[in-house]
Amino acid sequence: MYLLKELIQIVEVPPQAFSPQIHDYIFEKLKREMSTSLSARYGFIVAIQKVLSISEGIIRAGTGVAVFTVKFNAIIFHPFVGEVVDGTVDRVTKLGLYVSVGPCIVFIGKGLFPPDFTFQPDEYPQCYTHEDGSKLQSGSLVRLRIFNTTHLHGEIHCTGTMKEPYLGLLQDEGRLVETDEIETSF
Incomplete structure (x- = not known):
């Protein structure tokens, strides 16, 4: 029912958030977007436990937005048939x-x-x-x-x-x- 699952998510960071604390910003944005959300594949994401890795950002041409690939552990609620x-x-x-x-x-x-x-x-x-x-x-x-x-x-x-x-x-x-x-x- 409750599982610890390793997930990957793309996080976009606007230019005004670029700072030495960018990893903290990414973690907070990931928690806001993913906590209490439903993934059709995995179930209900209850909480983000910790970030495992953050890729180097890729800046999108014309927008200045940086795109990061984030690997993280999440606590997931997933009811199984027969449980x-x-x-x-x-x-x-x-x-x-x-x-x-x-x-x-x-x-x-x-x-x-x-x-x-x-x-x-x-x-x-x-x-x-x-x-x-x-x-x-x-x-x-x-x-x-x-x-x-x-x-x-x-x-x-x-x-x-x-x-x-x-x-x-x-x-x-x-x-x-x-x-x-x-x-x-x-």
């Missing part, structure tokens, strides 16, 4: 749950969590309740398995399931739930 993760329920709808797992949203359709939960549209906030009294609601901590990922509009979207052993509700209104408390039927 089991913990997340917090953000939203509950009659179609299912939206769960935050790091910087991505995982949708779990109502057919993909234990059938013992029933939707309660009249309760505020809306939730799914179990016959033992536990609730799947906003703020609940859950464990799920990711089975699909997509990158759309600068965000990572995933689809998950809680319909497997040892997955499901972990925390209900501050109370930890034992995984064997909620029986799952398949």
